Amino acid sequence: MERLPLYSYRILDLTTAWAGPYGTRLLADMGAEVIKVEAVNHWDLLRALTDTPPDVELVWNKSPIFNHVNRNKYACTLDLGQPRGRELFLRLVALSDVVIESYRSPVMENLGLSYDVLRSARADIILVSTPSHGKTGPEKDFVAYGSNIEQLGGLTAISGYLGGGPQKTGISYGDPVSGIAAAAAVALALWHRRRTGEGQYVEVAQWENMVGLIGEYVVGYSMNGRLPQPMGNRHSSMAPHGCYPCCGDDQWVTIAVEDDEQFAALCRIMGRPELAADPRFADVVSRYRNQDELDGIVAEWTRQRTPKQATEALQTAGVAAAPVLGVPALFDDRHLRARGFWETVSHADAGTWDVDGVPWRMSRSPAHIRLPAPRFAEHNGYVLRGLLGLSEEEIQELAAAGVIGDRPNPSVHE
Amino acid sequence: MTSLSALRVLDLSDGVAGAFCTKLLAGFGAEVIKIERPGAGDPLRRHGPFPDDLPHREKGALFLYLNTAKKSITLDIAQRTGALIFRRLVEGVEVVVESFSPGYLAELGLGYESLARIKPRLVMTSITPFGQDGPYAGYKAANLTAFAMGGQMAVTGEPDREPLKNGGYQAEYQAGLHAFAATAVAALSADSTEVGQHIDIAAMECLATMLEPYVSSWAYLKRDIGQRRGNVVSGTVGLYPCRDGHLGIHCMPRNWPALARALGREDLLADERFRDHYHRLQHNDELESIVYAWATTQERKAAYQRAGGLRAPVSFVHTVQDLLEAPQLRARGFFQQIGHPAAGRQTYPGPPFRPEAMPWQAARAPLLGEHNEEIYCEELGLSRQELALLRASGVV
Numbered sequence: 098m099e100r101l102p103l104y105s106y107r108i109l110d111l112t113t114a115w116a117g118p119y120g121t122r123l124l125a126d127m128g129a130e131v132i133k134v135e136a137v138n139h140w141d142l143l144r145a146l147t148d149t150p151p152d153v154e155l156v157w158n159k160s161p162i163f164n165h166v167n168r169n170k171y172a173c174t175l176d177l178g179q180p181r182g183r184e185l186f187l188r189l190v191a192l193s194d195v196v197i198e199s200y201r202s203p204v205m206e207n208l209g210l211s212y213d214v215l216r217s218a219r220a221d222i223i224l225v226s227t228p229s230h231g232k233t234g235p236e237k238d239f240v241a242y243g244s245n246i247e248q249l250g251g252l253t254a255i256s257g258y259l260g261g262g263p264q265k266t267g268i269s270y271g272d273p274v275s276g277i278a279a280a281a282a283v284a285l286a287l288w289h290r291r292r293t294g295e296g297q298y299v300e301v302a303q304w305e306n307m308v309g310l311i312g313e314y315v316v317g318y319s320m321n322g323r324l325p326q327p328m329g330n331r332h333s334s335m336a337p338h339g340c341y342p343c344c345g346d347d348q349w350v351t352i353a354v355e356d357d358e359q360f361a362a363l364c365r366i367m368g369r370p371e372l373a374a375d376p377r378f379a380d381v382v383s384r385y386r387n388q389d390e391l392d393g394i395v396a397e398w399t400r401q402r403t404p405k406q407a408t409e410a411l412q413t414a415g416v417a418a419a420p421v422l423g424v425p426a427l428f429d430d431r432h433l434r435a436r437g438f439w440e441t442v443s444h445a446d447a448g449t450w451d452v453d454g455v456p457w458r459m460s461r462s463p464a465h466i467r468l469p470a471p472r473f474a475e476h477n478g479y480v481l482r483g484l485l486g487l488s489e490e491e492i493q494e495l496a497a498a499g500v501i502g503d504r505p506n507p508s509v510h511e
Numbered sequence: 512m513t514s515l516s517a518l519r520v521l522d523l524s525d526g527v528a529g530a531f532c533t534k535l536l537a538g539f540g541a542e543v544i545k546i547e548r549p550g551a552g553d554p555l556r557r558h559g560p561f562p563d564d565l566p567h568r569e570k571g572a573l574f575l576y577l578n579t580a581k582k583s584i585t586l587d588i589a590q591r592t593g594a595l596i597f598r599r600l601v602e603g604v605e606v607v608v609e610s611f612s613p614g615y616l617a618e619l620g621l622g623y624e625s626l627a628r629i630k631p632r633l634v635m636t637s638i639t640p641f642g643q644d645g646p647y648a649g650y651k652a653a654n655l656t657a658f659a660m661g662g663q664m665a666v667t668g669e670p671d672r673e674p675l676k677n678g679g680y681q682a683e684y685q686a687g688l689h690a691f692a693a694t695a696v697a698a699l700s701a702d703s704t705e706v707g708q709h710i711d712i713a714a715m716e717c718l719a720t721m722l723e724p725y726v727s728s729w730a731y732l733k734r735d736i737g738q739r740r741g742n743v744v745s746g747t748v749g750l751y752p753c754r755d756g757h758l759g760i761h762c763m764p765r766n767w768p769a770l771a772r773a774l775g776r777e778d779l780l781a782d783e784r785f786r787d788h789y790h791r792l793q794h795n796d797e798l799e800s801i802v803y804a805w806a807t808t809q810e811r812k813a814a815y816q817r818a819g820g821l822r823a824p825v826s827f828v829h830t831v832q833d834l835l836e837a838p839q840l841r842a843r844g845f846f847q848q849i850g851h852p853a854a855g856r857q858t859y860p861g862p863p864f865r866p867e868a869m870p871w872q873a874a875r876a877p878l879l880g881e882h883n884e885e886i887y888c889e890e891l892g893l894s895r896q897e898l899a900l901l902r903a904s905g906v907v
Binding site: 102103114115119123124127142145146148161162164165166201230231233234235236237238239240241242243244245248249250251252253254255256257258262263264265266267268269270272273274277278279280281282284285286287288289291292293295297298299300301302304305306308309310311312313314315316317318319320321323324325327328329330332333334335338339340341342349350351352353355359412415416417418419420421422423424425427428431432433435436438447448450451452453456457458459460461462510511 | 513514515517518535539558559560561562563564570572573575576577623641642644645646647650651652653654655656657658659660661662663664665666667668669672673674675676677678679681684685688689691692693695696697698699700702703706707708709710711712713715716717719720721722723724725726727728729730731732735737739740741742744748749750752757759760761763764765766769787788789819822823824825826827828829830831832833834835837838839840842843845846854857858859860861862863864865866867868869
């Protein structure tokens with residue numbers, strides 16, 4: 098099998114929660130050796146986000162969300178706040194290509210791990226930071242998580258039902274989109290290093306990255322000064338364009354009609370061919386004007402069908418239609434199954450499940466889940482003995498001094 | 512010029528996702544040559560808003576935003592002559608980005624296998640709603656339907672109403688951002704191995720990998736927690752109306768003391784009902800009513816500044832105007848003014864991230880076919896007369 102694209106790179110991952118770890122998951126999927134550095138008193142809060150009762154043995158290794166976001170990675174412990182921990186971390190930096198962190202400012206500086214210090218350990222090291230607001234500016238110390246990012250970034254204000262107020266997205270949207278940007282930042286910085294021999298510092302301000310995902314609204318406002326309003330499921334030029342009820346509990350189908358031809362096909366499939374010539378709907382402008390009425394007609398038809406029936410009938414006629422898939426339906430979806438999207442992963446403490454595979458499908462080096470998420474401190478031996486060459490005695494001293502450990506302190510995330 | 516200038520990209524795509532992917536490559540310095548259809552050009556040129564609401568193919572906000580720092584040539588690759596010219600262009604690039612229906616380029620003799628014979632280190636990124644194979648590969652799609660299929664729509668909106676898409680083209684932006692990162696990774700690898708590959712990006716799959724915690728809960732516990740929950744997820748995570756807008760709170764367990772201070776309720780820290788995360792969830796209704804009542808007395812900007820100073824995770828819903836006025840973004844010089852011969856000077860968002868050594872290229876979008884002479888004559892060595900011949904035959 099071909100080597101994975103990032104097989105030769107080592108990344109020290111100080112990020113926690115979802116944004117940074119989603120980014121390093123993408124890089125780990127691509128073959129990078131991602132080593133999560135945790136500590137007994139500083140461990141990933143996702144390990145604690147679990148419904149498993151706290152008195153269950155090794156509960157921190159059993160969090161579904163942690164195990165999901167951290168597959169293909171390694172984990173070790175090092176207390177960076179202790180001089181010996183910091184020193185060993187810098188020795189690891191000398192053996193690595195990238196450090197990525199999501200600490201609040203100015204934690205890295207307080208730990209004595211500013212970019213200049215990292216460079217003294219390895220001259221061409223790349224440092225990527227993923228602050229919410231950025232590392233400069235009057236609000237650099239403000240705190241924000243995923244849903245805050247979409248609010249700050251302008252997405253929430255333009256999301257919502259027609260005529261209604263702003264609406265939160267269904268996921269912690271700012272997190273994964275920041276993670277993708279961070280993964281791209283790592284790849285570009287590695288490109289730059291290949292070409293110039295130089296490392297660099299990259300700041301991924303999550304707020305700014307988010308604004309980029311609604312950029313046309315900024316340019317549009319700049320042109321005409323009109324504040325965009327939530328449009329529900331409608332589009333600026335297509336109609337019908339919406340989400341329609343189907344038979345069954347909470348079953349929906351989405352339909353988007355682009356032109357006259359597609360509209361005629363929709364009418365034919367609905368058994369209402371005369372509507373295509375009806376003056377209320379005959380052209381794009383009339384359909385757009387009369388879409389409330391049109392939505393009612395489409396809904397009458399969808400209500401008597403399942404999302405699957407409506408989708409298949411419309412797709413046969415060349416109309417964009419799709420069911421609204423919840424997670425259980427995604428797991429059963431025949432397309433994702435046929436493409437081998439779901440992969441099985443086994444974890445020593447947490448069991449065996451099917452989870453989503455790798456979204457970047459490369460023809461020559463197809464990537465898969467190679468490793469389950471690391472147990473807390475699982476790779477202390479690999480990192481301390483294997484990479485740093487410490488003796489058994491030294492490792493025991495580190496454990497005695499609390500620089501490393503194999504059980505996280507539960508009171509950190511209560 | 513940045514080190515990425517050595518990366519040359521041909522962009523055949525005609526949707527938001529592909530355009531966003533190559534906008535980001537161009538922004539960090541890659542030379543992106545956008546190939547548009549002779550005549551109308553990129554369909555994105557038809558989308559508004561436009562200055563004074565007058566449609567014009569050089570003035571649409573969506574096109575202008577998504578095509579900054581690119582070059583534009585026109586070429587009809589469906590004609591044999593056009594396909595041959597395209598093959599010559601491929602010799603000089605590292606990356607091709609495309610978004611056609613699966614199989615279309617292969618029909619024209621321009622599929623990945625065929626192009627890789629011309630240029631072994633070529634990375635070709637195909638961005639489609641459902642991917643290059645599988646039962647839905649030929650399905651028609653739009654941003655709305657891709658959003659529905661990727662699982663994010665089912666969890667967005669109010670529980671008693673229809674599922675809701677996010678504002679704008681979020682399914683396409685997510686796929687475009689994924690494609691950008693994947694292309695950068697594959698180009699990096701090809702730079703050392705001298706062998707490229709074909710990347711298949713399916714929006715549906717990209718979206719489905721971003722469904723925490725719904726996927727993990729179902730995968731590991733067979734528990735479906737993907738019910739729509741509207742704007743209030745819990746007493747300390749959600750959107751709360753305030754006097755002049757909406758405040759957003761996203762409190763993790765460690766932020767509780769800071770949030771209680773921001774609410775002006777330090778007394779809650781000593782309240783047994785709220786002593787840890789578990790107990791706060793047990794008393795969620797009481798907490799929610801406290802937060803809700805507090806928010807209604809607040810003005811958004813003042814509350815945000817005060818909470819920020821206390822390091823409580825409180826934000827407010829920013830309109831586009833709020834964004835342009837935001838002190839933090841202004842201090843950081845995030846927004847940029849970019850002039851354009853047809854559309855004039857407008858305000859654009861800056862870079863998604865800031866690599867110290869790879870400054871963002873804030874250059875305007877190209878006019879349709881603006882770089883025909885540069886690419887066809889200077890680079891491929893055609894004479895002006897030959898270019899005129901191609902124009903006359905509708906190839907260019």
